[in-house]
Amino acid sequence: TSSKVKVDLDQNTGVAVMHMQSPPVNSLSLDFITELCISLEKLEMDKGCRGLIITSSQPKVFSAGLDILEMYGKSPERCGEFWKSVQELWLKLYSSNMVTIAAVNGSSPAGGCLMALTCDYRIMADNPAYSIGLNETQLGIVAPFWFKDTLMNTIGLRNSEMALQLGLLYKPQDALKVGLVDQVVPEDQVLPAAVKSVNKWLAVPEHARQITKSMMRKSTIDRLTSNREADIQNFVSFITRESIQKSLRGYMELLKQKKA
Ligand code: CO8
Structure with a gap:
């Protein structure tokens, strides 16, 4: 029923595929994040859903990240509301009891x-035009501690130190080398590979897997x-600073120039 999130739940397998379809680039606006959270909540409550594959309906892009327009020229109240929704999305995803697979079929x-x-597992399309990473410093902003923690839990301290300070965006093969993604497959195989791995994870006794996941992630x-x-x-106090607003404006202009 929601427009930006399309969920196909297979009742037989208990696996849902969530398609992000917020044109043009699935940037995470307050509206889109709210829809994602509502969909996730529904699936989490649904006993018939045990696995979730997240992918994009937009060509070439998984998600362009937070909607820069939500952070530019907005009131402190609105910025606060936006950030609360970002936290909520992360909390829902990171603490999900479902097996979650990212089918990264574009830039991220x-x-x-x-x-x-x-x-729980990331599969990326083997297309060197795509990249993935926490590039915040390139925008003149700082990835919050929980972004940093999530990265460190995945690729370790040394790789995170380089990735975060340099704001690195990795091509799929390089992302695979540092462990930022777990598998790289031909573009048309991303979804089939995701289905294959979700089934592998779902074959593990559910309660034991869930408690283990929660144990691994609880402190974060x-x-x-x-x-x-x-x-x-x-x-709010960081993003509303004049100097940061200026950086964001510069970055948006850079994006436009790249296009021209
Ligand atoms: N937010 C808003 N609009 C965006 C965003 C975005 N994140 N990304 C792209 N757009 C817009 C573009 O400006 C463009 O708009 P228009 O058509 O009006 O010119 C349109 O979407 C299409 O973009 P492109 O033409 O660039 O599309 P491509 O297919 O060529 O490229 C990419 C797609 C690779 C996604 C490219 O657009 C890109 O690199 N975007 C920027 C991504 C980015 O750097 N995002 C960072 C967001 S910040 C974040 O997520 C964490 C912030 C943590 C905050 C902590 C502060 C304390």
Whole structure:
């Protein structure tokens, strides 16, 4: 029923495929994030759904990350509301009891990379035109501690140090080398490969797998849940600074130039 998120749940296998379809590039606006959260909540409550594959309906892009327009020229109240929704999306995904697989069928910078990182397993299309990574510093902004934690939990401290400071965007084969993605397959095989791996994960006794997942992720999740309000205040005061607004404006102009 929602326009930006299309969910196909296979009742026989208990696997849902969530298609992100917010043109042109699935940038995460407050509206889109809210729809994603509602869909996730429904699936989480549905006993018939045990596995979730997240993918994009947009050509060439998995998700362009947070919608830059939500962070530019907005009131502190609105920025706070936006950031709360970003936290909510991360919490829902990172703590999901479902097996979650990111079928990364396009570029996945910043918040898009974060979404993929919250999943249990990442499969990326083998197309050197695509890239994935936490490129925040390139925009003159700083990835929050829970973005950093999620990356570190995946690729380790040294790789994260380089990835975050340099704001690296990795091509699929390089992402595979550092462990940012788990598998790289031909473009038309991304979804079939995701179905194959979700079934492999679902073959493990469910309760044991869920408790193990929660054990692995609990301390990272607790760090945000016990600091949510401070994290919102921190974001709002950072993003509304004149110098940061200027950086964002410069970055948006750069995006437009690239196009021309
Ligand atoms: N937000 C808003 N609009 C966007 C975004 C975005 N993230 N990304 C792209 N767009 C817009 C473009 O400006 C363009 O608009 P228009 O058609 O009006 O000119 C349209 O979408 C299409 O974009 P492209 O022409 O660039 O499409 P391509 O297919 O050539 O490229 C890419 C797609 C690779 C996704 C490219 O658009 C890109 O690199 N986008 C920028 C991605 C990015 O750097 N995102 C970072 C967002 S910040 C974030 O997610 C975490 C922030 C943490 C905040 C912490 C602060 C404390």
